[in-house]
Structure formats: structure tokens, C-alpha cells
Amino acid sequence: MTFTTPIRDMRFILDHAAGFGALEQSGAYPELSEDLTAAILEEMGKFCDGVVAPLxxxxxHNGAALENGVVRTSPGFxxxxxxxxxxxxxxxxxxxEAGGQGLPSTLAVALVDALNGACMSFAIGTTLTTGAVKAILPAATDEQKALYLEKMVSGEWTGTMNLTEPQAGSDLSAIRTKAEPVGDGRYKISGxxxxxxxxxxxxxxxxxxxxLARLPDAPxxxxxxxxxxxPKIHVKEDGALGERNDVQCIKLEEKMGLHGSPTCVMSYGDKGECYGTLLGEENKGLKNMFVMMNAARLDVGMQGVGVAERAYQRALAYAQDRKQGRGAGVKSGEMVAIYEHPDVRRMLYSMKALVEASRAVCYANAVAYDLARHAPDEKTRAEAKAMEELLTPISKAWSTDRANDVTSLGVQVHGGMGYVEETGAAQHMRDARIAAIYEGTNGIQAMDLVxxxxxxxxxxxxxxFIAEIKNEAKVLKAAKREELHHVGERLLAAADALHASTDWLLEKAQENPEHALAGATPYLKQFGNVAGGYYLSKAAIAAALEIHENRDPAYHETKIAMARFFADNYLTEAIGLTDAIMAGAGGVARLDPDLLSA
Amino acid sequence: MTFTTPIRDMRFILDHAAGFGALEQSGAYPELSEDLTAAILEEMGKFCDGVVAPLxxxxxHNGAALENGVVRTSPGFxxxxxxxxxxxxxxxxxxxEAGGQGLPSTLAVALVDALNGACMSFAIGTTLTTGAVKAILPAATDEQKALYLEKMVSGEWTGTMNLTEPQAGSDLSAIRTKAEPVGDGRYKISGxxxxxxxxxxxxxxxxxxxxLARLPDAPxxxxxxxxxxxPKIHVKEDGALGERNDVQCIKLEEKMGLHGSPTCVMSYGDKGECYGTLLGEENKGLKNMFVMMNAARLDVGMQGVGVAERAYQRALAYAQDRKQGRGAGVKSGEMVAIYEHPDVRRMLYSMKALVEASRAVCYANAVAYDLARHAPDEKTRAEAKAMEELLTPISKAWSTDRANDVTSLGVQVHGGMGYVEETGAAQHMRDARIAAIYEGTNGIQAMDLVxxxxxxxxxxxxxxFIAEIKNEAKVLKAAKREELHHVGERLLAAADALHASTDWLLEKAQENPEHALAGATPYLKQFGNVAGGYYLSKAAIAAALEIHENRDPAYHETKIAMARFFADNYLTEAIGLTDAIMAGAGGVARLDPDLLSA
Structure with missing residues (x-):
């Protein structure tokens, strides 16, 4: 088995860190039950492990390829x-009402986690489609819905997002693709x-x-x-497929990783015969995009978690299998598995703690997303919406940055074998590297946060949120178990640092917006570390209760150990970021770039 | 130009951070002068930029290939x-006396820096050869020297190190390759x-x-x-090449990067006709290896610096060229170069500060290496030797870990274009990734340090060394310039933290060696951050003097800015590592791995 969906860990974090229980009990999803959740996770695991992971x-090695103008996907896709x-x-x-199953998005987000663990380049096609549905749902006319929605909801047809142009990447204001009305409700697209x-x-x-395109005379x-x-193929009124539209993939990018995911240069209207229809209002295209943006960014955060989980599983298996060296001070005898070396365990625990913390941040974000839309009372919805907005850039950027860390550690655990492609550790690192870039670079996320x-x-x-974290820290500090007390102390200190940075940024940004922009990236990291530590702390308290009740104490001890490891290594790191944040605009004051290059 | 040897920065760090002036003035190299150093650096730059960098x-894309049993190198190599x-x-x-030029190793190390910036996969072949010479020099018989040395010193023949076997990686005790004496002074090698x-x-x-191989009945x-x-080809007594030895490359590894460097599976004695001679004493092979180890590890640290420099240069050029977005609060008008965005400058300054700090650590290490061997007085030699020993694992591990950070930032600065192979940013990240692994993994370096x-x-x-750093910090604190004072405060706090960790490790390792092993990696990082900050601080003081004398103040201001940036971002990070170190063995206590995998 190359990958096993970590159902138990996923469920533990859903229930004990991310507040999924509150969602189950909120009445927002009357049919939801613990048993249903369990059944869905189990089926998800079977599908991801058995069908997707082997791809x-x-x-x-055998990624997507452009052959005679048509993209052929990787074998088995x-x-x-x-x-x-x-x-x-x-x-x-x-x-x-749109043909869906009406279950919480949190479960769909868990699916994104598992699918990305199984095969990131397969998974991304599915999330692009669900993202497109989210953009279409609130904006489409009845006719558009009739033509496209059902088949996209089911996945029978996939969806794409066409934003970027060579001169318009992070800055979409420079988009040049044109759309000209032809008079019958259709538009001719070119670009x-x-x-x-x-x-x-x-x-x-x-x-x-x-x-995304511009109408004639658009501002x-x-x-x-x-x-x-x-559409790639025009759809007739009765739903049957008609003629090919004048749109095609003219090139596939050669990428560092994610070879199974075709990254296309798309050409619209080469023959002047590409037709589309307006979605939503004229000149309000970015509004449609923002509707799906939060969900899409959370999905990308989840990609990071998924591929990091896979890298972790592989490294853990290798460390149990590979034998080198002996214990401290032992001169002879059989070599031991490298898992027995403290420094190797440090790498594996770092991977595990970061995977669990980033999973918890993303799942908590997903629960907030669901409550913001489906909680019965308005106050809960409003509070959840604020939390969703706050957590989204952190889920996206912090989880994907940590995925880069985790997948690189995965290579390191393998030693020389990690650098050789045949072990697969390198693929995880190469695949993961895109997630910190697309769907808004992590720098853009940090600027969104501040x-x-x-x-x-x-x-x-x-x-x-910080007050909530401090309260939790005080609960931990009051615990009798030394580890929980210890974690509580570190969580409180880190939350205090985050509080101080937050106040500083709010105050200084008034004086000069560059202060906030300059410190945005370390602030997001600080926030992510504190949030991750908070959710693992909640998990640790829950684990302590399970241990107290004598329910699988050995498993639950690992949750306390991970919270402690995270506290010693990442909550303390958070505190050190304060100086980088508070250096402000002066810390990255403009220097003449010609003097920075020899 | 794809790469420009940063001669000015190299010289600045040599003179004002690494103590090369002390070497010039020590009398160890009577012919050495400022002008000679300048001339060598200039020629080095011409060769690396003009000849090597274009490769x-x-x-x-067109790396080394095994064709009909022979390795063909990349075009132009x-x-x-x-x-x-x-x-x-x-x-x-x-x-x-061995055919060399008798110049300081520090200049050879600067060459390794420049060669790796130009083309890492080309450069590594050259350092393997100089490493082999270092192993041969003190151990070879006159006959061996006559046969091999001159041609290896000149580079006319290259050298290799054959240590690793599938079951013997970090742990060489498991080596199985055999060497049987045939009675005429030769040995039959198989494995x-x-x-x-x-x-x-x-x-x-x-x-x-x-x-490395085992004699019959070896312990x-x-x-x-x-x-x-x-030898690949036997050498006759008159120096002429004779018959082909029974050794060959039977496979090239497919690696994540460094495609230009052939990574071979070597088979010795397939036909039972592979002959070699013993180098040094029987059963003392590791002693020979350790003779070259310090230099080889420093060379690998330098690889990290070189490839990071190249990634930095490329990212800086891209950031000046690529236009996206506008200044804070600016809604319309022309887009600006992304260099103008504070968050992009943060990435570039991180890259620059880390490159300069790691270069300074490695150059200081090289100066210590030279003084340890060539200083006229014994006390200086002994002190320098201790410093060389201390700095070597830091040069190797800290510089290569930072190279992973820097090359990954280089991808990030490029945004989506960084993930596409055509920009080359991804290559630097893939190439750099090996340096933290080979020549002793960075975990092994950390254990060597503690x-x-x-x-x-x-x-x-x-x-x-820590006392020296604290003294320097006090000098900075006493400076009138606010930035220098600020850097001094941070350096002192970080040095205090390092001091405390050092005491803790020394004390706790007595109780249980696992305490030191568990904290080794964060301790090495803490040490590297403090040492890097120290050398940049020295450079900043020198820069302030230059500014005072009105010698190119704009250039020297960038050195003060980099010291400040490093202090705010990496000296403060160092302090946060204390908890990770002092968590000790308990922080990575063994958990049942089966419970860590869902």
C-alpha cells in the first residue's frame, strides 16, 4: 500500500480539534450523524487508497501529454x-436542489485531504470542478444552470478557471482577453x-x-x-453535445512536479469562432471569482496537508525498514532501524506534528465555512464567517509552506535514496512545491491577512480568536499532567506574542501601510504556528480525557506527545518572529538592487 | 549573462568577515598579497562566468548518460x-612539492563557491578530485605518488571516493567490498x-x-x-596508460537534480580482474578518509552557498524585470517591478542575507583551515585547528540547509514561472537539495557538532568562540549608529542563548547521551544563525568605517542593511530554538511507530 487515508487521525482532529461535533449538533445538517460521518470516511478511504493512490x-513518470492537439491524461486517470x-x-x-447530497463542506474538504494524499495531480482536477460549480451556482441564469450545472455537480463534466495571462498573474487588472457581444446573448471570446x-x-x-475577459469599452x-x-463542446438546448467550440490547448508546461496535472496554455478564438455566455453581471467577474476563492484557497491548503501526509507515511515506513547504526554508545551488534535514532525521530515527529496541525487549521476553517452558511442562527453564522475569512489565508499559506517543510524532511529521512527518484520521496517534494504559489501566492495570502x-x-x-486561544492555554496550564501544563505555558507565551504583533500591525498600518506589508509573511507564520499549536492543544486535552477513561491510551498518548513536540519546536518559533514583524517597513527598506548584485 | 561571480562581495567577506587579512599578514604564505588575491578572483570570475556558467x-536537460558502458558527460563539460x-x-x-601552486586553501574554497554558482554539477567533479588528492597526499607511498599524484593535482586525471554500498550509507561499518592480496603488493578488489x-x-x-574495502579476516x-x-586504466611504471582495469559504471541514478553530475553504481571485479593498491595502513581506511573529510565537508557547504548565490541572482533579476501590481494604496497607473513590493524584497533580502552569512561562515572556516596548517606559530595553529573542527559541521549543514531555503525562495519570487522548468529557478532548488544529504547528512553533522x-x-x-561573539556584540552595542547598536543587542541576546544551550548540552550529555543527540539539529541551527549573524556584524562594522571614510557609501550601506535584516529575522530565530534543544531526549521520546500511522 503506497498510501493509507489516515481515517482515525482525520476523525480525531475533526471531533477534538476542529469542532466538527458542534456542526453535527448545530442542526445545520439534520441528516448528519456520527455514524454517517464514519461511513463516509471509510468509503473515502477505500476509494482513495485502492483506486487513486496507485496512480x-x-x-x-508518465504524465499528461499533448498529442495531436488533445491532452491525454496519465494511465489510469x-x-x-x-x-x-x-x-x-x-x-x-x-x-x-443542484443535484448534490447536501452534506457539510467539511466532509468534502476531508475528501480533498485524502485525495491529495492519494495522488495530488489527480485530485486537483476534481477541486477545480467543484470550485467552478461554486462560482456558477450563485451567478448563473436558469438557462446556464440547465445547460451546465447538473453535469458539473456530478463531475460528469469538469470545470476550469481561466484567470492568468502572461502579463496578468498576481495582478489581474492587466487581463487582455476580449469578449465581444454578438447580439444573440452570446459573446465572441479571443485571447x-x-x-x-x-x-x-x-x-x-x-x-x-x-x-475572465474584457468587454469592449470596459473600464x-x-x-x-x-x-x-x-464550453469546450457547445451544448444544445436539449442537453446534447453539439459542435466543438474554438478553444484549444496549444501547449503543456514542463513543470518541476505535478506531472499528472495538465497545465495548459489555452487559446480562445484562433479562428474567430469561440463563443461563450456572460456569467453574472458585466464587469463583475472578480466578484464571481471571490465567491469561490475562499473555498478554493482552503482546497489548496488541504493539498498541502494531503501531500505532506503521504510524504510522512513514506518516510515513517522507510525509517522503520532502513537499518543503519546503533544506539548511543553501542559499538557492536546488529544495526537498528533508523527510527531508533533520536535525530531521525525528530524529523518524523516534525513531519507528523506539522501535518496534524495544518490539518486541524484547515478542518477548523472548513467547519467555520459550513457554520457561516448553514448555522441556524444569524449570530453563529456571522461569527463563523469572520473566522472563515480570518483562517482562509492561514490555511492556504501556512499549510502549503509547512508542506514544503514536511516533504523536504521526507527526502532527508531517506538520505541519498531520497534524492533518487525511484523512492518517490522527491516526487512529493516536487509536487508540493506548487501549492505555495498558485491560487494566490503565499505572499498574497499574507497581505490578505494583514x-x-x-x-x-x-x-x-x-x-x-486570540482570546479563545489564551483561555485554552490557561485551561492547559491548570492541568495536573506536566506535559499539558508545559504546553499551556508555551501556548500562552506564543499567544501573547501574537497579540502584541496584532496590536502593533493595527496601529502601525495606520501610519504607513508598508509596515503591514513588510511584516505580513512573518505575521502569517506566527499566526499559523499559534493556531496550529492551539488546535493540537485542544486535541491533547481531549486525548488526556480519553486516557483518563482508559480508551486506547497508547494512541492518545501520541496526541499529547505531538502537542508537546509542536509546543517546544513551533510555538517557541512563533515568539521569535515578533522582531521580524515589528522591524516594519524599515526592515525591508528599498535598497538599490544594482548594489545587491555583484 | 546567467551568472556573475560576485567578486566584490566575496572579497568584502574575505577581508572584513572571514579574517583573510590575518592570513595574508600571518606570513604563512609569503607570496600572497592583496593584488595577487584580486588577480586570482578576477580570473576566477572570467572562467566561471564565461566558460562554466553557460553549461x-x-x-x-541533457545530463550525463550511460551509453554502451561509458558515461558521456553533458555537452560542453x-x-x-x-x-x-x-x-x-x-x-x-x-x-x-606536489605540483601545486602553494596558495591558501581559502582561495580554492572561493573557487568552489564561484564554480558552484556557475554550474554545480560541473563543479562537483573538480572537488571530488581535490578531495581525493588530500586523502592520497599524506598516506601514499612514493611509488603511488609517482604514478598518480601529479596528474591528479593538475586535474589531468580525476579522483573519486567510493564509500557507500546499499547496506552501508551513513554507517560505513557495514561495508562488504572485498580486497584480497595477490602477493605482489596488489589487491584484488570485488564488490x-x-x-x-x-x-x-x-x-x-x-x-x-x-x-573502501575489507581485507580477508579484517576485524x-x-x-x-x-x-x-x-585506477580505471592501469598506469605503467613510466607513467604511460596500460590496460583497462576491471571496474565499470553499470548504472546511473535518476536523480531529482544535478543531472550533469553522473551518480554511478560502480562494479569492481566482475571478471575477477580488478586490481588496486593499498593506500596507507591496513584497516586504517577511515583514517585516510577523515584526513580529507573536513575539506570535503567545507566544499559541500560551499556548494550550498554557490547554488544559492545563483538562485539569488536569478530571482533578483526577475524581480527587477517582472511587473505586477502597484504601490500600497495606488489604484491606477503603470504596474511596477515586483522588486518594489515589500514582501518580495523580504524574500530577496532573506536570500541575500543567508547567502552572505553562509559564505562568511564557510570562508572563516577556510581561513581557520589554512591557519591550522600554515600559521608560523604553534599556538595559532592549535587555536585555528579547534576553530576549523568546530566550524566544519556548521559550514556543511547550516549552509546547505540555508541553500534549500534560498533556492526555494528563488522559486517563490518567480511565482508560477518558478514552477515551470524553463526559467531555471526550479533547477537550482532541485540541484541544491542533495547538498544537505551527501558527505554526511546534516543530521550526522549535527551529531558531530554536539x-x-x-x-x-x-x-x-x-x-x-561564543566569548568572541559576545565581545563583538558589545562593540556593536556601543556604536553610535542606531542600526549597529540594534544588531549588537540582538547578537548579544542570541549569543547568550547559544551559551546557555551549550552549557545545557555539555551537562546533560553526561547524564544521557540521547539528550545531546535529540537536540543536535536545532543546536546546529542555533549555532549557525549566531555565527552567521556574528560575521555579518563584523562586516557591518567594517562597512560603517568605509562609509565614514566616504568610500562607496551606497554599497556599504547595503552591508549594514543585511546585518540588520539578518539580526531581525535570524538572530531572533536562534533564541527560539533553545526550547527545542532543551526539550532533550524527552522531546523525541520513542513512540510506537504503528500508532503514528493511521
Whole structure:
């Protein structure tokens, strides 16, 4: 088995760190029950482990390829995708009126976790589609819904997001793709898009592209961008497939990793015959995009968690198998498994603690996402919405940065074998590396955190969360168990540091916005470390209760050990970031770049 | 130009951080002068920038290949290597009596820096050869010297180190390759070695393998390992090449990066006709290895610095070229170069500060290496030797860990383009990744630091160095310039933390060696951050003096800015590592691995 969905750990974090129990009990999902959740996780595990995970290695060596103008996916992808659709995984969390199953998005997010652990390059195609559905749902006309929605919800057709152009990456204001109305409600689309994930493939009969473009005479900048639905194959009124639209993949990028995921250069209207329809209002294309953005960013955070989990499992297995050296002071006798060496365990515990902490942050974010939309009372919805907004950039950036750390440690645990491609450890590192970049680079996430999120509400949501963390720290400090007390002390100190940074940023950003921009990245890291430590602390308290009740104490002891490891290594790191944050604009004051290059 | 040897920065660090001036003035190298150093650095730059750097990208796409039992190197390597030999770069720092130029190793180390910036996969072949020479020099018989030495010193023939076998990686005690005396002074060698860098290639007429193997009835473990000289082509007494020896490359590893460097599986004695001669004493093979180890480890640290420098140069150029977004609060107008965004500058300054700090650590290590061997008085030699021993694991591990950070940041600065192979940013990250692994993994370096180095002299060398750092911090604190004072405060706090960790480790390791092993990795990082901050602080003081004298103040201001950036971001990080170190054995106490995997 190359990967095993960590169902037990996922469930433990859902229940004891992320507050999934509160969701189950909120009445937001009347049909939800512990048993149903268990059944879904189990089926998810079977599908991911048995069907998807075996594709991962092949997809690296034998990735997507452009052949005669058509993208051929990696061997096995088409068949696995068919099973994914047939089992109903795509529609899990969509509303029943749209053909979905009406379950919490949190479970769909857990699915994203498991799918990415199984095979990141397969998984990303599925989340692009669910993201596109989220953009279409609130904005589409009834006719558009009739034509596209059901088949996208089911996954029978996939969706794409076409944002980037060579001159318009992080800054979409520079988009040049054109859309001209032809008078019958349709628009002629022309232009080139790059970095389009699953822009073409052979897994489904049709692909529905969401394309950002400019109408004639649209205002300059982001206020003049509209979104269009552009199908690969035109759909007739009766739902039957019609003619091929004038859109095609003209190049696949050669990437560092994620070879199974086709990254397409898409050309629209080469023959002047590419037609689409407007989604939502004219010039409000970014609004549609932002509707799906929070969910999409959380999905990317989850990619980081998934691939990190896989890297961890592989490294742990290798460390138990590989024999080198002996214990401290032992000169002869059999070599021991490298797991027995403290420094190797340090690497593995770092991987495990970071995987669990980032999973907990993302799951808590998912629970907030669900409560924000489905909690019965408005106050809960509003509070959850604020929490969702706050956590989203952290889930995205912190989890993917940590995935880079974890997958690199995975290579290191393997020693020289990690650098050789045949072990697969290197693939995880290469695959993971994109997640910190796309769907808004992690720098953009950090600026979103200190800007829109922190300054947007004057720090209210952040301070409420920090107060909650401090309360939890005090609970831990009062515990009789020495480890819990110890974790509580470190959590309190780290939360105090985060509190001070937060106040500093809020105050200084008033003077000069560059103060906040300069410290954004270390602030996001500090916040992520504290949040991760908080959720692991909650898990540790729950574990202590389980131990007290004598329910599988050995397993639950590992949860306390991970909270402690995280506290000693990452909560203390958080405190050290304060100086980097408070150095402010002066800390990265502009120097003449010509003097910085010899 | 894809790479420019940073001659000015190299010289600045040599003179103002690493103490090269002390070496020039020590009398150890009577012919050495400022002008000679300048001339050598300039020629070095011309060769590396003009001849070697253009090979780098091709070597990634069109790497070494095994064709009909022979390794063909990447296009251009053979010609560049010929120029390298003809220009005398190989012999720079070897003694004149061995055919060398008798210059300081520090200059050879600067060459390693520049060569690795130009093309890491080309450079490593050259350092393997100089490493082999260092192992041969003190141990070889006159006959062996006559046969091999001159041609290896000149680089006309290359050398290899054959240590690793599948079951013997970090733990060489498990070596199984056999050597049987045939009675005429020769030994029959049989066995397989893996991960042999430049084990075969087409750049030279001959290759001299140094092979670790066991004599019949040799004691078990490391006490039974001998070293043998095994030429690819036998050399006749008159120096002419004779018959092919029975040794060959039977496989090249497919690696994550460094494709230009052939990583060979070497088979010795397939036909029972592989002959070599004993180098040094029977069963003392590891002693020979350790002779070259310090230098080899420093060379690997330098690889990290070189490839990080290249990644930095590329990222800086991209950030000046790529336009996205506008300044804080600016809504319209032209897009600006991303260098203008504080968060992008944070990434670039991180890269620059880490490159300069790691370069300074390695150069200081090189100066200590030279003084330890060539200082006129014994006291200086002894003190320098202690410093060389202490700094070596830090140079190797800290510089290569930082190279992983820097090259990953280089990808991030490029955004999506960084993940696409055509920009080359990804290659630097993939290439750099090996340096933390080979020549003793960074975990092994950390254990060497807390074990042989720290406990070996009861902490004497470390404490002397820490006292020196504290003195420097006090000088900075007393400075009138606010930035210098600020850096001094942070340096002192970090040095205090390092002092406390050092005392803790020395004390606790007595109780239980696992305390030291458990904290070794964070301790090495703490030490590296403090040492890096120290050398940049020295550079900042020197820069302030230059500014005072009105010598190119703009350039020297960047040195003060880098010291400040390092202090705010990495000296403070050092303090946070104390808890991870002092968590001790309990912090990584053994957990049942089966409970750590779902």
C-alpha cells in the first residue's frame, strides 16, 4: 500500500480539534450523524487508497501529454475519474436542489485531504470542478444552470478557471482577453490564457471553462473584468453535445512536479469562432471569482496537508525498514532501524506534528465555512464567517509552506535514496512545491491577512480568536499532567506574542501601510504556528480525557506527545518572529538592487 | 549573462568577515598579497562566468548518460574541464612539492563557491578530485605518488571516493567490498559501490578511484576497513596508460537534480580482474578518509552557498524585470517591478542575507583551515585547528540547509514561472537539495557538532568562540549608529542563548547521551544563525568605517542593511530554538511507530 487515508487521525482532529461535533449538533445538517460521518470516511478511504493512490507514481513518470492537439491524461486517470463520478464524490457537499447530497463542506474538504494524499495531480482536477460549480451556482441564469450545472455537480463534466495571462498573474487588472457581444446573448471570446489546470484532458466528454475577459469599452483595471462560461463542446438546448467550440490547448508546461496535472496554455478564438455566455453581471467577474476563492484557497491548503501526509507515511515506513547504526554508545551488534535514532525521530515527529496541525487549521476553517452558511442562527453564522475569512489565508499559506517543510524532511529521512527518484520521496517534494504559489501566492495570502482580514474589521476577529486561544492555554496550564501544563505555558507565551504583533500591525498600518506589508509573511507564520499549536492543544486535552477513561491510551498518548513536540519546536518559533514583524517597513527598506548584485 | 561571480562581495567577506587579512599578514604564505588575491578572483570570475556558467541549463536537460558502458558527460563539460585544467585551477592550493601552486586553501574554497554558482554539477567533479588528492597526499607511498599524484593535482586525471554500498550509507561499518592480496603488493578488489559521483565520465583519460574495502579476516566494523587506489586504466611504471582495469559504471541514478553530475553504481571485479593498491595502513581506511573529510565537508557547504548565490541572482533579476501590481494604496497607473513590493524584497533580502552569512561562515572556516596548517606559530595553529573542527559541521549543514531555503525562495519570487522548468529557478532548488544529504547528512553533522566537536574538548572551542561573539556584540552595542547598536543587542541576546544551550548540552550529555543527540539539529541551527549573524556584524562594522571614510557609501550601506535584516529575522530565530534543544531526549521520546500511522 503506497498510501493509507489516515481515517482515525482525520476523525480525531475533526471531533477534538476542529469542532466538527458542534456542526453535527448545530442542526445545520439534520441528516448528519456520527455514524454517517464514519461511513463516509471509510468509503473515502477505500476509494482513495485502492483506486487513486496507485496512480501517483505513474503520473510522475508518465504524465499528461499533448498529442495531436488533445491532452491525454496519465494511465489510469480516466478510469479512476469515472469511478469518482459514479460513487458520487463530486456532489457530496452541493445543495440537493443542484443535484448534490447536501452534506457539510467539511466532509468534502476531508475528501480533498485524502485525495491529495492519494495522488495530488489527480485530485486537483476534481477541486477545480467543484470550485467552478461554486462560482456558477450563485451567478448563473436558469438557462446556464440547465445547460451546465447538473453535469458539473456530478463531475460528469469538469470545470476550469481561466484567470492568468502572461502579463496578468498576481495582478489581474492587466487581463487582455476580449469578449465581444454578438447580439444573440452570446459573446465572441479571443485571447490566450496560461497556467490553466486541466484546461484539456480526456477524462470527460466536455469541459466547462470559466474565463475572465474584457468587454469592449470596459473600464480599465479590475473594474472592467467579466466572467464567461465557455464550453469546450457547445451544448444544445436539449442537453446534447453539439459542435466543438474554438478553444484549444496549444501547449503543456514542463513543470518541476505535478506531472499528472495538465497545465495548459489555452487559446480562445484562433479562428474567430469561440463563443461563450456572460456569467453574472458585466464587469463583475472578480466578484464571481471571490465567491469561490475562499473555498478554493482552503482546497489548496488541504493539498498541502494531503501531500505532506503521504510524504510522512513514506518516510515513517522507510525509517522503520532502513537499518543503519546503533544506539548511543553501542559499538557492536546488529544495526537498528533508523527510527531508533533520536535525530531521525525528530524529523518524523516534525513531519507528523506539522501535518496534524495544518490539518486541524484547515478542518477548523472548513467547519467555520459550513457554520457561516448553514448555522441556524444569524449570530453563529456571522461569527463563523469572520473566522472563515480570518483562517482562509492561514490555511492556504501556512499549510502549503509547512508542506514544503514536511516533504523536504521526507527526502532527508531517506538520505541519498531520497534524492533518487525511484523512492518517490522527491516526487512529493516536487509536487508540493506548487501549492505555495498558485491560487494566490503565499505572499498574497499574507497581505490578505494583514490587509482585508485584519484591518478590515479592526482586528476584531483576530483578537476574539486570540482570546479563545489564551483561555485554552490557561485551561492547559491548570492541568495536573506536566506535559499539558508545559504546553499551556508555551501556548500562552506564543499567544501573547501574537497579540502584541496584532496590536502593533493595527496601529502601525495606520501610519504607513508598508509596515503591514513588510511584516505580513512573518505575521502569517506566527499566526499559523499559534493556531496550529492551539488546535493540537485542544486535541491533547481531549486525548488526556480519553486516557483518563482508559480508551486506547497508547494512541492518545501520541496526541499529547505531538502537542508537546509542536509546543517546544513551533510555538517557541512563533515568539521569535515578533522582531521580524515589528522591524516594519524599515526592515525591508528599498535598497538599490544594482548594489545587491555583484 | 546567467551568472556573475560576485567578486566584490566575496572579497568584502574575505577581508572584513572571514579574517583573510590575518592570513595574508600571518606570513604563512609569503607570496600572497592583496593584488595577487584580486588577480586570482578576477580570473576566477572570467572562467566561471564565461566558460562554466553557460553549461548549467543544458546540463539539466541533457545530463550525463550511460551509453554502451561509458558515461558521456553533458555537452560542453569536456571542453570546459580541459580549460579548467589548463588554467591551473585544480592545483591552486596544493603544495608546490606536489605540483601545486602553494596558495591558501581559502582561495580554492572561493573557487568552489564561484564554480558552484556557475554550474554545480560541473563543479562537483573538480572537488571530488581535490578531495581525493588530500586523502592520497599524506598516506601514499612514493611509488603511488609517482604514478598518480601529479596528474591528479593538475586535474589531468580525476579522483573519486567510493564509500557507500546499499547496506552501508551513513554507517560505513557495514561495508562488504572485498580486497584480497595477490602477493605482489596488489589487491584484488570485488564488490559494488553506489552513489559514486563522477564514477565514470569522458572528460579525462583516466580516473583514480579511492575504494573502501575489507581485507580477508579484517576485524568487523569500521576497524576493519582499508582504502585502496584503484585506477580505471592501469598506469605503467613510466607513467604511460596500460590496460583497462576491471571496474565499470553499470548504472546511473535518476536523480531529482544535478543531472550533469553522473551518480554511478560502480562494479569492481566482475571478471575477477580488478586490481588496486593499498593506500596507507591496513584497516586504517577511515583514517585516510577523515584526513580529507573536513575539506570535503567545507566544499559541500560551499556548494550550498554557490547554488544559492545563483538562485539569488536569478530571482533578483526577475524581480527587477517582472511587473505586477502597484504601490500600497495606488489604484491606477503603470504596474511596477515586483522588486518594489515589500514582501518580495523580504524574500530577496532573506536570500541575500543567508547567502552572505553562509559564505562568511564557510570562508572563516577556510581561513581557520589554512591557519591550522600554515600559521608560523604553534599556538595559532592549535587555536585555528579547534576553530576549523568546530566550524566544519556548521559550514556543511547550516549552509546547505540555508541553500534549500534560498533556492526555494528563488522559486517563490518567480511565482508560477518558478514552477515551470524553463526559467531555471526550479533547477537550482532541485540541484541544491542533495547538498544537505551527501558527505554526511546534516543530521550526522549535527551529531558531530554536539559529540566529537563540543564534548570532545569539553566545550572549550565553542565557548571561546561564543566569548568572541559576545565581545563583538558589545562593540556593536556601543556604536553610535542606531542600526549597529540594534544588531549588537540582538547578537548579544542570541549569543547568550547559544551559551546557555551549550552549557545545557555539555551537562546533560553526561547524564544521557540521547539528550545531546535529540537536540543536535536545532543546536546546529542555533549555532549557525549566531555565527552567521556574528560575521555579518563584523562586516557591518567594517562597512560603517568605509562609509565614514566616504568610500562607496551606497554599497556599504547595503552591508549594514543585511546585518540588520539578518539580526531581525535570524538572530531572533536562534533564541527560539533553545526550547527545542532543551526539550532533550524527552522531546523525541520513542513512540510506537504503528500508532503514528493511521
Amino acid at each position: 501517483n507514481e505513474t503520473s510522475d 480516466k478510469e479512476a475519474y469515472k469511478q469518482y463520478v459514479e460513487a458520487g464524490w463530486s456532489s457530496l457537499a452541493f445543495p440537493e 490566450q490564457k496560461i497556467f490553466i489546470t486541466y484546461g484539456d484532458h480526456d477524462m470527460t466528454d466536455n469541459i466547462v471553462h470559466l474565463v 480599465a483595471g479590475t473594474a472592467g473584468i467579466s466572467m464567461f462560461i465557455v 490587509g482585508r482580514k485584519l484591518q478590515g474589521d479592526g482586528g476584531a476577529a483576530a483578537k476574539k | 548549467n541549463e543544458t546540463s539539466d 569536456k571542453e570546459a574541464y580541459k580549460q579548467y585544467v589548463e588554467a591551473g585551477w585544480s592545483s591552486l592550493a596544493f603544495p608546490e 559494488q559501490k553506489i552513489f559514486i559521483t563522477y564514477g565514470d565520465h569522458d572528460m579525462t583519460d583516466n580516473i583514480v578511484h579511492l575504494v 568487523a566494523g569500521t576497524a576493519g576497513i582499508s582504502m585502496f587506489i584503484v 559529540g566529537r566537536k563540543l564534548q570532545g574538548d569539553g566545550g572549550a572551542a565553542a565557548k571561546k
